[in-house]
Structures are given as C-alpha cells and as structure tokens.
Amino acid sequence: xxxxxxxxxxxxxxxGAPGHDxxxxxxxxxxxxxxxxxxxxxxWLSLDPYMRGRMxxxxxxxxxxxxxxxxxxxxxxEIVASGHDGFAVGDTVLAFGGWQEYSLVAGEALRMVHxxxxxxxPLQRYLxxxxxxxxxxxxxxxxxxxxxxxxxxxxxxxSGAVGIVVGQLAKRAGCRVIGIAGGPxxxxxxxxxxxxxxxxxxxxxRDAQDFDEALGAVASAGVDGCFENVGGLVFEGTLRRMNAFxxxxxxxxxxxxxxxxxxxRDPTVILRSRLKVQGFIISENPADMAEAFRELAAIHIQGQxxxxxxxxxxxxxxxxxxxxxxxxxxxxxxxxxxx
Amino acid sequence: xxxxxxxxxxxxxxxGAPGHDxxxxxxxxxxxxxxxxxxxxxxWLSLDPYMRGRMxxxxxxxxxxxxxxxxxxxxxxEIVASGHDGFAVGDTVLAFGGWQEYSLVAGEALRMVHxxxxxxxPLQRYLxxxxxxxxxxxxxxxxxxxxxxxxxxxxxxxSGAVGIVVGQLAKRAGCRVIGIAGGPxxxxxxxxxxxxxxxxxxxxxRDAQDFDEALGAVASAGVDGCFENVGGLVFEGTLRRMNAFxxxxxxxxxxxxxxxxxxxRDPTVILRSRLKVQGFIISENPADMAEAFRELAAIHIQGQxxxxxxxxxxxxxxxxxxxxxxxxxxxxxxxxxxx
Numbered sequence: 001x002x003x004x005x006x007x008x009x010x011x012x013x014x015x016g017a018p019g020h021d022x023x024x025x026x027x028x029x030x031x032x033x034x035x036x037x038x039x040x041x042x043x044w045l046s047l048d049p050y051m052r053g054r055m056x057x058x059x060x061x062x063x064x065x066x067x068x069x070x071x072x073x074x075x076x077x078e079i080v081a082s083g084h085d086g087f088a089v090g091d092t093v094l095a096f097g098g099w100q101e102y103s104l105v106a107g108e109a110l111r112m113v114h115x116x117x118x119x120x121x122p123l124q125r126y127l128x129x130x131x132x133x134x135x136x137x138x139x140x141x142x143x144x145x146x147x148x149x150x151x152x153x154x155x156x157x158x159s160g161a162v163g164i165v166v167g168q169l170a171k172r173a174g175c176r177v178i179g180i181a182g183g184p185x186x187x188x189x190x191x192x193x194x195x196x197x198x199x200x201x202x203x204x205x206r207d208a209q210d211f212d213e214a215l216g217a218v219a220s221a222g223v224d225g226c227f228e229n230v231g232g233l234v235f236e237g238t239l240r241r242m243n244a245f246x247x248x249x250x251x252x253x254x255x256x257x258x259x260x261x262x263x264x265r266d267p268t269v270i271l272r273s274r275l276k277v278q279g280f281i282i283s284e285n286p287a288d289m290a291e292a293f294r295e296l297a298a299i300h301i302q303g304q305x306x307x308x309x310x311x312x313x314x315x316x317x318x319x320x321x322x323x324x325x326x327x328x329x330x331x332x333x334x335x336x337x338x339x
Numbered sequence: 340x341x342x343x344x345x346x347x348x349x350x351x352x353x354x355g356a357p358g359h360d361x362x363x364x365x366x367x368x369x370x371x372x373x374x375x376x377x378x379x380x381x382x383w384l385s386l387d388p389y390m391r392g393r394m395x396x397x398x399x400x401x402x403x404x405x406x407x408x409x410x411x412x413x414x415x416x417e418i419v420a421s422g423h424d425g426f427a428v429g430d431t432v433l434a435f436g437g438w439q440e441y442s443l444v445a446g447e448a449l450r451m452v453h454x455x456x457x458x459x460x461p462l463q464r465y466l467x468x469x470x471x472x473x474x475x476x477x478x479x480x481x482x483x484x485x486x487x488x489x490x491x492x493x494x495x496x497x498s499g500a501v502g503i504v505v506g507q508l509a510k511r512a513g514c515r516v517i518g519i520a521g522g523p524x525x526x527x528x529x530x531x532x533x534x535x536x537x538x539x540x541x542x543x544x545r546d547a548q549d550f551d552e553a554l555g556a557v558a559s560a561g562v563d564g565c566f567e568n569v570g571g572l573v574f575e576g577t578l579r580r581m582n583a584f585x586x587x588x589x590x591x592x593x594x595x596x597x598x599x600x601x602x603x604r605d606p607t608v609i610l611r612s613r614l615k616v617q618g619f620i621i622s623e624n625p626a627d628m629a630e631a632f633r634e635l636a637a638i639h640i641q642g643q644x645x646x647x648x649x650x651x652x653x654x655x656x657x658x659x660x661x662x663x664x665x666x667x668x669x670x671x672x673x674x675x676x677x678x
Contacts, residue, residue, distance in 0.1 A: 024609040026524075061583065061612070061613065109649055179516065231606065232609065235606070244400065253468075253607045255608065256605075261605040261606065262606075263603060264603040264606040266602070267602070268570065268595050268600050270589050270618040271592055271618035272400055272618070273400070274618045274620060274623070276617040277609060277616045278609075278614070278615040278616070279610035279615075281613060284613070
C-alpha cells in the first residue's frame with residue numbers, strides 16, 4: 001500500500017505579510033523507512049511566529065529556510081514504521097516534522113525525535129504548555145525576569161501560547177500580573193480564567209499616551225518585569241513604566257516580523273531606569289529546558305496548568321492559520337490537526 | 340579672617356545645549372564650622388556628563404537639581420577647619436562638594452566624605468581612574484560584559500575618563516579592544532599609548548553604512564562586548580555587529596543629553612542576536628565599588644594604570660569646560676583645578 005504524504009513547501013519569499021502564493025501544497029508517495037529510519041504520522045503541527053523570520057533571507061539567528069523545501073515546524077505524532085532499534089511502531093513522539101502529514105526521519109535529525117508520554121497529557125500539549133512555548137515562558141520568567149513576590153510583571157500577547165503560561169507562572173511566584181491582549185474576549189479570558197490581575201486591550205487604545213495612562217492606572221507601583229512577545233509601541237510604552245532595575249525578557253517582536261522594524265524611540269530609558277533587556281531562544285538552553293519541563297509537568301499533573309488552543313483542521317489549512325497567528329487572530333496555542 | 344567662597348549655582352534650566360546663562364558665579368563668606376561640621380577647601384572638581392541630566396526636570400534616576408543651588412559634583416580637597424571628631428585639619432578627602440572652592444559639610448552629608456591617601460596617587464586621580472569613572476569602567480566590564488579572553492570588546496568615548504580604563508581592563512582580560520573616539524589624536528592615543536587594538540574615528544565616518552563597514556573591518560570575528568558611553572548611531576551600529584549572546588553595558592548616552600533622544604531603529608537585534616543590554620549606575624553598587632577600587636589601586640601601584648586628564652583652571656572656567664565635555668572636546672578625565 002502506498003502512503004501519500006501531503007506537505008506544504010515554501011514556494012517563494014514574502015515581501016511584507018505572507019500570502020497563499022508563498023506556499024505550495026504537494027502530494028508525494030512516502031517510501032518505507034530504510035534501516036536506521038523511522039516513519040512518523042504527524043497528528044499535530046505547531047504554528048509559531050518564528051517561522052515568519054525563516055521565510056525571509058534577512059539576517060537572523062537561523063539560516064533562511066530553503067525554497068521548495070517543506071516548511072519547518074514542531075510536530076507530535078506516532079511511529080507507523082520503524083527501521084531503527086530505538087523506536088517501535090506505536091511510539092508517540094515529539095519531532096521537528098514540518099508542515100506535512102508524514103515525516104521520514106533519518107540520521108542526525110533523529111536527535112530531534114523524543115518519545116512523549118500520551119498518558120501524561122493530550123499529545124498536542126507537548127507543542128504548547130508542556131512544549132516549546134511553555135518552556136519559553138518558564139525560561140524568560142525564571143532565568144531572565146527572576147520575579148520576586150509582590151513585583152509587577154507585564155506580559156504582552158497574554159492570551160498566546162507563551163503568554164498564557166508566563167502569567168500563570170508569575171501568579172504562582174506571587175506577582176501582580178498585567179496582560180496585554182487584543183480584544184475584550186482575550187482580556188476576559190486572561191483575567192477571569194487565568195487569574196491575571198488586569199489586562200489591557202491594545203485594540204481599544206488609540207496611541208502611546210493612551211497606553212501609558214492605561215498601564216499607569218493598573219500598574220500604580222510601576223513595572224518590575226516585562227515578558228515581551230510583541231515589540232513596537234507596546235514594548236516602548238511598557239519600558240517607560242518600568243521601575244529601577246526592571247528586567248525585560250525579549251522573546252518575540254512579532255510587530256516587526258512582516259516589514260520594517262518599529263524603532264525604540266528613546267533607548268535612554270535603559271540607562272535612566274537601569275534596565276536589563278535580554279533576548280533569548282529556548283532551544284539554546286537545553287539544561288534549563290529539562291528543568292522547565294519537570295516544573296510545568298508537575299503543575300499540569302496537579303490540574304493547575306490552564307491552557308487554550310486554536311485548532312485548524314487539515315494540512316491545507318496551515319497557511320491561513322499561520323496568517324491569522326501573525327495578525328493575532330489565534331487565541332491560545334495555534335495548532336493544525338493533521339491526521 | 341573671613342574666607343570668601345566662590346561658587347557656581349544653577350541659574351536656569353537649559354533647553355538643548357546648556358550655555359553660560361544657565362550658571363551664575365557667586366562670592367559668599369564662609370562661616371567657621373559649628374560643632375559636628377567640617378570645612379573643606381576643594382582642590383579639584385570633577386565634571387561628568389550625568390550633570391547635564393540633573394540640570395533638567397525630565398524624569399531620570401535622580402531628582403532634578405534645584406535652581407539657585409550650588410551645582411553638584413565630586414571633589415577632592417583638604418579639611419581646613421573641623422568641628423567633627425572624625426576629621427582633622429589637613430586630612431585629604433573625597434567629597435561631593437559641588438562647583439565651589441569651599442564646602443561646609445554637616446550631618447548626613449558627611450557620609451559622602453571619605454579620607455583618601457595622598458601618598459597613593461595625586462589627589463585628582465580619586466576623581467578619575469581611582470574614582471567614580473574607574474569604578475564605573477570596572478563594574479560595567481566585569482559585572483555586565485564579563486569578558487572572556489579572546490573576545491572582542493568595543494568601547495565608545497574611548498579616550499574619555501571611563502573609556503580609557505575600560506579598554507585597559509579589557510586588554511588585561513585578554514580581549515581584542517576596539518575604541519571609538521572623535522578625531523585622529525584621540526584614536527592615536529588609545530591605540531599607541533593605551534594599547535587598544537584598533538580605534539574608529541567617528542568624525543571621519545559619514546553615515547551608518549560607513550561605520551558598519553569600518554567596524555566590520557576591525558572586528559572581523561564580530562563583537563562580544565560593548566561598553567556604551569555615547570548612544571545614537573554608534574550604539575546602533577555596534578549592536579548590528581554583535582555576536583550571539585553579546586553583552587552591552589549601558590553607562591552613558593551622551594548623544595541624547597542635550598535634546599531629543601536618538602531612536603534605536605531596529606530593536607529586534609536584541610532578539611536576533613540574543614543580546615543582554617543593561618543600564619547601570621556605579622553608585623548603586625557599593626560592594627562592587629570597594630572591590631573595583633582595590634583592583635584599580637593594585638594596577639596603579641604597579642604603574643600599569645595609564646590615565647589622561649584635561650584640566651581647566653579656576654572655578655570660573657567650570658561652565659566652559661563642562662560645555663566642552665558635552666561636545667567631546669575633553670581628552671581624558673575633565674577636571675577643574677580650584678584652589
């Protein structure tokens with residue numbers, strides 16, 4: 001029986017916001033795995049903002065994704081055929097399988113394939129709260145912001161895959177937590193369901209002064225930690241409200257991903273307020289990832305790690321779901337349910 | 340005998356660059372110290388960029404300096420009359436005596452008066468390499484940049500009071516050191532006399548692209564540490580050349596002190612290169628200051644701490660020397676020799 005793999009490749013590089021023209025859906029036959037190879041049926045694909053950067057050739061922390069290659073991305077799935085002693089048919093695995101229904105993995109790339117426990121959590125959770133976004137939240141909060149009880153922490157993209165976890169961990173650390181999200185529904189979610197102390201709806205704020213006043217009203221003691229996922233005016237406005245010795249974990253600057261960067265109009269705030277502003281990428285900190293996973297799993301087992309997912313159905317829906325992610329249309333972790 | 344104290348007060352707040360109108364020279368009689376007070380004859384006054392910020396009312400790390408009050412500043416001098424058991428006539432002291440020939444110090448302010456050893460170094464050195472600028476250099480380099488041997492460190496305002504020490508300490512740490520200074524004379528000094536590996540004359544570079552190419556030519560392995568004293572385009576250009584996990588100690592942003600801040604056009608570089616950008620003020624780190632002083636003094640005793648001073652004569656010359664400092668006309672530590 002021939003297995004047909006449907007996959008999406010990078011057809012061209014976007015100028016500004018990506019569109020359907022930049023992707024191409026292909027159907028190809030999948031061979032049986034040779035010795036040392038495994039064939040994974042990908043049940044879930046993770047969509048993440050970093051993918052936008054890889055579509056371009058501009059300098060970043062990683063090389064640009066090659067044209068005509070399958071779009072990259074984290075996946076969870078199941079081994080359906082194995083030529084490798086370390087993996088058996090039926091194993092559930094986290095992998096970097098890309099935007100496709102089946103992945104044939106061999107050699108070095110097998111180091112990115114990790115068995116996960118399907119009894120601990122639904123499989124897709126390993127792409128969210130128990131996966132890269134959850135560990136990203138943990139690292140930025142505990143290794144860069146290092147919050148103390150009673151401090152105020154601001155989280156942008158608060159209802160996104162990372163922000164949801166940042167806020168819950170900051171509450172557990174005894175902080176006052178202020179989310180920033182787009183729209184009343186998202187704000188209600190992070191305050192009412194996740195227990196954030198306040199949330200600013202940036203869509204309801206007209207300009208920088210509006211934002212400054214709104215943040216001042218909910219952060220009357222100033223801001224000590226900022227977990228930055230967005231960049232742009234919200235970033236600048238939060239910096240202005242930071243207390244002396246504030247810490248900023250720069251995780252994402254999605255506001256700039258589709259075009260020109262948004263300038264930081266007054267970088268002297270870093271000196272005036274003696275801030276530490278630090279960028280990071282979770283995959284570069286493997287030792288911390290292990291610790292983060294253990295702590296997140298422990299909270300999850302207690303039933304205390306709340307999470308939310310936006311699910312698109314079928315590989316063909318991945319591009320549209322990705323556009324929505326870049327525009328903030330997702331609510332929680334953006335996933336694609338494959339096969 | 341009546342002692343007459345000549346002093347300079349803040350007469351008005353500058354808009355843009357400060358001018359002579361903002362200062363007023365006064366002569367007043369000095370009373371003998373009462374019980375618990377000391378009278379210091381100030382031999383040397385330190386001029387520093389931070390004073391510009393205190394002349395304005397804009398938000399900073401310190402309150403604005405009051406109008407009609409004596410301009411603030413570090414001094415070294417000699418006790419000429421004492422009503423305090425802890426200080427004897429003839430003691431040489433570091434103090435925060437301000438822009439004046441004599442300071443009458445009492446109460447809480449006495450905590451800022453510290454005896455210094457006139458045999459260890461010329462008195463004015465306690466305002467430079469062995470004082471706040473030297474300790475600032477030590478802290479930013481060793482506590483924020485934390486350089487490893489073989490790394491490349493960029494120092495802006497390289498021939499200034501702080502930059503001179505940063506570069507020498509970075510060379511001692513085994514780094515490749517690149518200075519940025521204004522003019523060929525300053526550049527020759529930091530390479531030929533201080534042993535920096537290279538120096539860029541920012542006055543000879545026309546624009547950001549020029550700077551980028553020049554820095555790339557002398558920092559072919561990229562930049563790992565940046566000690567920032569200037570801000571503006573030089574700051575942005577250095578960030579662009581930084582390697583992954585680079586560290587930036589933000590000590591000063593003099594480019595913005597007289598007017599509008601210079602935007603950081605592309606803050607996403609912090610994320611792309613996973614930089615740590617941290618502002619600091621030496622006086623907030625007293626434990627480190629003590630360690631810094633010990634280390635600087637040890638190097639000085641070995642005759643290995645090179646230093647340079649620009650000296651203005653007489654209190655009446657302080658405003659003009661201060662304007663020069665803000666425009667980069669000083670060469671090394673800017674001092675005023677008083678009485």
